[in-house]
Amino acid sequence: MLHEKLSSIYDNVLRRNPGEIEFHQAVREVLESIGPVLGKHPEYAESKIIERICEPERQIIFRVPWLDDRGEVQINRGFRVEFNSALGPYKGGLRFHPSVYLGIVKFLGFEQIFKNGLTGLPIGGGKGGSDFDPKGRSDREVMRFCQSFMTELFRHIGEYTDVPAGDIGVGGREVGYLFGQYKRITNRYESGVITGKGLAYGGAQVRKEATGYGCAFFVEEMLKARGTSFDGRRVVVSGSGNVAVYSIEKVAQLGGVVVACSDSSGYVLDEKGIDLELLKQVKEVERARLDVYAARRGEGATFVPDRNVWEVPCEVAMPSATQNEITGKDAATMVSNGLVAVGEGANMPTTPEGIKVFLDAGVAFGPGKAANAGGVATSALEMQQNASRDSWTFEFSEHRLQEIMSDIHDRCLQTADEYGMPGNYVAGANIDGFRRVADAMLSLGLI
Numbered sequence: 001m002l003h004e005k006l007s008s009i010y011d012n013v014l015r016r017n018p019g020e021i022e023f024h025q026a027v028r029e030v031l032e033s034i035g036p037v038l039g040k041h042p043e044y045a046e047s048k049i050i051e052r053i054c055e056p057e058r059q060i061i062f063r064v065p066w067l068d069d070r071g072e073v074q075i076n077r078g079f080r081v082e083f084n085s086a087l088g089p090y091k092g093g094l095r096f097h098p099s100v101y102l103g104i105v106k107f108l109g110f111e112q113i114f115k116n117g118l119t120g121l122p123i124g125g126g127k128g129g130s131d132f133d134p135k136g137r138s139d140r141e142v143m144r145f146c147q148s149f150m151t152e153l154f155r156h157i158g159e160y161t162d163v164p165a166g167d168i169g170v171g172g173r174e175v176g177y178l179f180g181q182y183k184r185i186t187n188r189y190e191s192g193v194i195t196g197k198g199l200a201y202g203g204a205q206v207r208k209e210a211t212g213y214g215c216a217f218f219v220e221e222m223l224k225a226r227g228t229s230f231d232g233r234r235v236v237v238s239g240s241g242n243v244a245v246y247s248i249e250k251v252a253q254l255g256g257v258v259v260a261c262s263d264s265s266g267y268v269l270d271e272k273g274i275d276l277e278l279l280k281q282v283k284e285v286e287r288a289r290l291d292v293y294a295a296r297r298g299e300g301a302t303f304v305p306d307r308n309v310w311e312v313p314c315e316v317a318m319p320s321a322t323q324n325e326i327t328g329k330d331a332a333t334m335v336s337n338g339l340v341a342v343g344e345g346a347n348m349p350t351t352p353e354g355i356k357v358f359l360d361a362g363v364a365f366g367p368g369k370a371a372n373a374g375g376v377a378t379s380a381l382e383m384q385q386n387a388s389r390d391s392w393t394f395e396f397s398e399h400r401l402q403e404i405m406s407d408i409h410d411r412c413l414q415t416a417d418e419y420g421m422p423g424n425y426v427a428g429a430n431i432d433g434f435r436r437v438a439d440a441m442l443s444l445g446l447i
């Protein structure tokens, strides 16, 4: 239920942004949490902070023409939504996936504002991407696409303006090509303009691992708060990309057993626990599908095509693929299978109906804004190292990540307590992230 004032703001968002259903969903989730804040802080409503937050500061849409390996012209659409810079330069990744349109970029950018606020680091919110599909494309095609994409994007970004990074379909290879073209066009070695760079040219230790590791640390904190741990627990992770692989790695180090992971072709069930080295070889090196993993792993591992990984019973679920992958029905199945905790590695992977099922059942539910904030937090640490021309060790960087995740966890719980919703990490994350951004906006005047 929405507070009356918030309900009219939401109606206005629907009217002004027709058809952008993922953006509507992300706005509604935040508005549902912040009703009680308005009672305590009438100044937010008086200065129309919420209406301002829902309107991006700037939205850029551009043509990306490129030549494929057959010499044929291809045309994609590029996006960058610079949502909010009250706390720092716009910060958020680039997604390359055929499903990308303005509504997806705006949902991700909107979420990013609060997530970045929650980290306590000086970063604003933004997001971008393209409907380009890197799957099945050669390295040369991906390079030509990235160069064309950056040939327009470069004029909008900069280490003090807007700092992109990776997301679905954008990993180390793409970030390298994007940074290379930025450097070439601007004639500046401006390392802090993009994060997720390779270690050979200004990248930071632990950035590649940060979202997955951070999510595992967050879940560990939630379990600890309930007097338990990962030890011996059966875990399912969806996806098998960057976030999934490093969630699996850290969960195993913390004592959990990851028995299944997935991609868009189906899932693999491996009761002995996923063999991480084999998974990295298949997914990161060969860019192959999960059936290849199952075939090489041999006995005990089964590839189940075109099925939903959430049918596999588990105590801890870490959705790390894409938005709205856990429906209300999936959530009900998971609860009846003995689910204890959920850590959202992906952005908005659980539908509103699914979240309600988890909260009603008393499952420890860590929303993406909090649980996957380790990625962007470590990106901010990469910017810090670039600015001081320094580089930290793996151990120190991982320790900083762990401290940040523990701090985010504690603040979510404290804020939820303060507003009379004990244990509700969704409310805690939304309210804490919102307050930080709103207070900065109030101080900066009507901008």
Ligand code: NDP
Pocket: 166, 167, 168, 169, 170, 171, 211, 238, 239, 240, 241, 242, 243, 244, 262, 263, 264, 265, 320, 321, 322, 323, 345, 346, 347, 372, 373, 375, 376
């Ligand atoms: P990757 O591209 O590395 O991996 C994505 C994985 O999810 C792949 O296994 C992919 O399978 C699967 N997937 C993607 N879209 C779909 C779909 N529509 N249906 C089924 N499976 C799908 O991306 P990341 O690991 O970087 O990102 C995963 C999630 O984590 C996203 O929600 C992203 O926004 C979020 N995130 C990422 C951060 C980061 O640092 N990278 C930071 C914070 C959040 P397939 O290969 O078959 O398409």
